Amino acid sequence: MIGAVSTSLLNVRSMPTPSSAILGQLTEGMVIKGEGPFDNWIQLHYKDTFGFVSAHYLRPVNDLARLTGTVNTNKLNVRQAPSTSAKHLATISRGASIKTLAFLNDWLEIEFNGETAYVAARFVDLVYVSKGYYAKVSADLLNVRSAPYPSASLFGQITMGGQVWVEGQQHDWSQIRFNGNRGYVASRFITPMTETAINAQQQDPIALSDHQDDVIIPSAHIEQGLSRLTPTTILTVTGSSEQRNAAATWNRWGALLTDLSNNKQLDVACALAVLCVESSGKGFEQNNSDRMIIRFEIHKFWKFWGQHNPQQFRQHFRYSNDKVWQGHEWRREPIGEWQSFHGRQSNEWQIFEFARQLDENAAMLSISMGAPQIMGFHFERIGYQSVLEMFNAFAGSIQGQVNGLFNFFSPRMLQYLKDLAFEDFAGMYNGKGQKKVYGDKIQKHYGAFKKMMPNPEQQHS
Template sequence: MLAAVTPSLLNVRSMPTPSSAILGQLTQGMVIKGEAPIDNWIQFTYQNTFGFISAHYLQPINDLAKLTGTVNTDRLNVRAAPSASAKYLATLNRGASVKTLAFVNDWLEIEFNGDTAYVASAYVDLVYVSTGYYAKVTADLLNVRAAPFRTANLFGQLAQGETIWVEGKQKSWSQIRFNGNRGYVACEYITKIESQEPDPLIIQDSDYSPIPKSNNNQDLSRLTPTTILTVTGSNEQRNAAATWNKWGALLQSLSTQKELDVACALAVLCVESSGKGFEQNNSDRMIIRFENHKFWGYWGKYHPQQYRQHFRYSDEKVWQGHQWRREPTSEWVSFHGRQTSEWQVFEFARQLDEKSAMLSISMGAPQIMGFHFERIGYQSVIEMFNAFSSNIQGQINGLFDFFSPRMLGYLRDLSFTEFAGMYNGSGQKQVYGDKIQKHYAAFRKMMPNLDKTLS
C-alpha cells in the first residue's frame, strides 16, 4: 500500500494499538509504503525497525507526478536497473531532489538525465503534494534552490513582497513552483497568506477522518477510482496502474456508457501519452505534438518560401524527419519527444497563423488532432484547444467522442491493430496495435475480476 499522511502530525506507534509507545511522528504529506491494513493499522519500515500507523489518517496515492523525493543519505548510487549489481550511473548527494516514476520492489524508478534510472527507496524521503497555499516573500531577496538544502544549485531569486504558491513542506524548506520547475525556499523567509480555511488539525489518535480536497477545481471523486493499484511490475503494468489511479472512475463511467471494456480505453490512453494530459516539467501545460506536414497543408503551401525557411519533413514518410529552426540561417533541430521543444515550435507557428498551428497539433492525453474539432463536438479548433487546456475531463471526454462506431467495434472485439489503423493511421497500425494489446493485457492481469462491461 502506498499512501500519504493527511493530518499535520501523525503518531507512529510500536504496536497496532492506540495505547502503545510512540516511536515518532510523521508530518502531513509524508509517504509510507506498507502492508495492507489489518484492523485499520498499517505496518511499515520506520527508522531501521518497523512501526504502525492508523489507516484512518492516510490517503492512497493516485498520482506519482505529485511525489517529491529527497535523498536522505550522504551518497546515493544511481543504477541502470533495480538491482545493487546493476550498472552504476552516478551518485546523488544528500538533499538532492528526485522525480519518482514508479516503485519496483525496494527500488524507485526515477527520471535521470532525460531517461530512467533506479535508486534504493530506503534512502529517499517522499512527500505527496495534494494541497497548497499562497505565501509572500519577506526577505529582500530570497534564493530558490533545486533541492531543500542550502548548498543545492541556485535556480534564481524572488523579491520581497512577491506572491508564491507553496506546494508543501520538507522540514525547514517550502516546495514551490518556479519557472516551470519545482524549487525550494527557506520557510523562515515567507509568510502564509491567510484564507478563510481553518488551520490543519494535529492528530493524536482521534476519530478524525480527512476528506481530500479538489485540485484545479476538478471533482476528484469523479476521477479517482475506489481501488488504487500499486505502480509496480513491467513498464506496461506501471503505466496502466498510474493511469487507472488518476482517471479510473471517469474512464469507468464513460466506458459503461459505450458498453466498452474500460481496459481498452485505458490502454489507448497509455499508448498515446502514458496517461498524462499535462506535463509538470513544462509549466503544467497540455501535452501536444506539432506535425510539420499538417502545418504545410494548412499554411505552408500558401507561403512555401517562408515555410521552408523554418520547417521540413520527410517526403516519403511525412510523419518522420520533422525539424525546425527559428532563424533561416540557424542549424536544423529535431523537437519531438520533448514538450518544451514541441511548445517552442507550436508558439512560433502560432505567430505565423494561430488557427493553422492549432489544427496541426495533437492535443492532451488522447492526442487528438486539432482538425478533428467538429467531430468531437466543438465549434472551432480554438474552443477545443481551450477545453483540452483547462482540465483532464475535457480531454478524456474528447477521447470517447472521437470513437466512431467502427472503432468501438474493433475495441469490443479486441482487434487492436485494426483499431490503431483508424486511430493512428495505417502506416504504423501494427506497432500501435501491439502496444495497445500489451497495455490491455497488463491492466487485465492486475484487475482480472473487474467486470468488462462495468454494468
C-alpha cells in the same frame, strides 16, 4: 498501508498509545508506508527505529501524479529492476527530485531519463500535493533552493512581498513552483495569503505587475475534483518492452481507464494498448518542466497557415512532398541551418512556440496533444468549442486527456476495438497509410497486458 498526513502536524509515538513518548512529528502531505492499521495505529520506520502514528490522520494516496519525491541520502542508486542485484543505471544525489510511478514493496518505480527505473523507497521523502495556496514572502531576499536542505543548490531569490504558489511541505521547508520548476523555501519566511488579500491584489493591476514573475500557478496542481487514477492492483514493470510499457501505463491511469472502459462496455486492455502506442501512456514530460506531450505537424501548419503565407512559411518550415509526415525540419532564422525536432519534447515545444507567434490558433490546430495524441483540429469532435479550450483542458490534467480519448472513439472505432480488429481501428485513428504498423503495435501491447492481467475488468477502484 500508504497514506498522506492530513493534519498540520502529526506526532510519531514510541508505542501505539496517545500517552507514549513523542519521537518526532510529520507535516501535512508527507507520505508514509507502514503496517496496519492495528487498533487505528500504523507502525512505520522512523529515524532508524520503529514509530507509530494514528491512522485517523492519514488519507489515501490515490493519484500518483500528485506525488513529489526528494532524495534524502547522499547517494542513491537507480536500478533497472526492483532488486539490489539488478543492473545499476545511475547514482543520484541528495535533494534530487523523483517522479514516482508506483509503489512496489520496498521500492519505488520512478521515471528516469524518459524510462522506467527503480530506487529504494526508504531513501526518498514523498509529499502528496492535494491543494496548494498562495503565500507572500516576508524576508528581504528569500532563497529558492533545489531541495529542502540549507546546502542545496540555489535556484534564485524572491524579494520582499513576492508571491509564491505553495504545493506542499517537508518539515521546515515549503515546496513551491519557481520558474516552471519545483523549488523549496524556508517556511518561516512566507505567510499564507487570505482569500480577501488575493482578490484585492487581482483587482489591483499595479500590485500584480510588481511581482507577476514571482508566482507561477500550474493548472495541473489546482484542486479540480479529479477521479481516482491509480488502480488497486499495481503491476511490476518487467518483461518485454510491450509488457513494461503496458504495466507502467496501467500503474499510472488504470483506475480511470477502467471506469471509462466500463462505461463503453470495452475491455480496458484495448484502451490501454492505444495509449501505450500513442505516447507510452504518458501525458506530461518531467524532463520538459512537466509540460504536456505534443507533436507539431508541419504539413498541418501548412494547411491552416502556410498556404495563406507561402513565402514566409517556406523560410522557416519544410517537409516531404511524397510522405507528408516525414522530412519535418524548421529554422528560426530564414538563413539559418535546417534542424529536425521530432523525438524530443523540448524541441517540439520550441517549434510550437515559434509557430504560435505566427498564428496561435493555427499552431494549436497543428499539434497532437497529450497521452492520446489527438490533433487540435478535432476539438469540436471531442466536445470543445475552441482549440484553445481543448488545449487548456489537456494541459491541465491527465483526466482531460483520457476523457478526450474516449470522446474521440466513434461507434465504428469502438466496434473495431471490441472485435480486436486493431488494424482496422488504426486505419481510422492513425490513418490508412500507417494502419498496419500501428495495428501491430496495438495488438502486441494488448497481448502483453492480457498476459500480465487476464481479467483486468475485475480490478475495480
